[in-house]
Amino acid sequence: MNKCLKIILAVGTAAIFISCGGTTEDTSGSGAALPDNTPLGQAGVIDNESANDILKVAIGSKDHSTLVAAVQAAHIEHILSNAGPLTVFAPVNSAFEALPPGTVESLLEPDNIGLLTTILTRHAAPGSFDIEKLKKEARKGRKLYMATGDYLDVTTEGDDVFVHGIKVLASVQTSNGVINVIDQVILPKN
Numbered sequence: 001m002n003k004c005l006k007i008i009l010a011v012g013t014a015a016i017f018i019s020c021g022g023t024t025e026d027t028s029g030s031g032a033a034l035p036d037n038t039p040l041g042q043a044g045v046i047d048n049e050s051a052n053d054i055l056k057v058a059i060g061s062k063d064h065s066t067l068v069a070a071v072q073a074a075h076i077e078h079i080l081s082n083a084g085p086l087t088v089f090a091p092v093n094s095a096f097e098a099l100p101p102g103t104v105e106s107l108l109e110p111d112n113i114g115l116l117t118t119i120l121t122r123h124a125a126p127g128s129f130d131i132e133k134l135k136k137e138a139r140k141g142r143k144l145y146m147a148t149g150d151y152l153d154v155t156t157e158g159d160d161v162f163v164h165g166i167k168v169l170a171s172v173q174t175s176n177g178v179i180n181v182i183d184q185v186i187l188p189k190n
Contacts, residue, residue: 051175054088055080058179066096066104073108074117084176085128089163091185099185121147122186130171130178134161152186164189 055077058064067090071077080088096104107116124147129137134154137144143151144163152164161168164186172179 053081053176054084054086054174054179057172057174058088058090061090063092063181064090066093067091070096070104070108070116070120073110074113074120076117076120079124080176082176085126086177087125087127087129087180088177089123089125089166089168089180089182089186091123091182092169095182095184118148119185119187122150122188128177129180130173131161131168131180132171134163134168134180150188 052060055068055071058068058071058080071080080086106112107119125144126147129144134144135156138154138156138161142154144154145151153162155162155165163180163182166182166184166186169181169183172181
């Protein structure tokens with residue numbers, strides 16, 4: 001009986017590994033199959049009842065499809081779905097289109113994942129900073145600490161708020177933080 005139990009366990013374990021092999025279902029809505037090593041974490045959880053997190057809101061925005069494609073190419077979806085709080089400065093599609101020709105295509109190549117991840121990480125800050133909180137930071141003369149370890153200037157001109165010289169167009173509250181819509185990609189100043 002002990003030998004029988006071992007065989008059943010071996011067959012069951014093999015069946016589990018075989019059924020999990022190949023690809024992982026893509027819950028982003030792009031329809032693409034993802035490689036086994038894609039670390040979806042929270043991003044892989046299907047939940048139609050809870051409030052949308054940063055990733056789900058971005059996926060639902062037609063103005064942020066290039067950003068979503070970049071996040072998926074860098075395999076960092078899980079970061080935008082974790083508990084947070086997190087603030088993401090989300091460039092609209094036209095911000096990516098304004099980059100030199102071929103830049104986005106080059107960044108999306110597998111060999112450039114490190115650079116792409118650094119650029120995307122420069123758009124994220126720990127904490128929850130909507131436009132009103134950014135105005136308070138600017139009044140106090142504080143800089144915003146980004147996930148890359150950089151500090152970006154926060155300034156105001158009238159009612160407008162700027163981070164790294166880029167105007168914040170709108171803030172969207174999500175279940176795990178804030179999305180601040182911007183019309184430029186945050187790049188290091190030379």
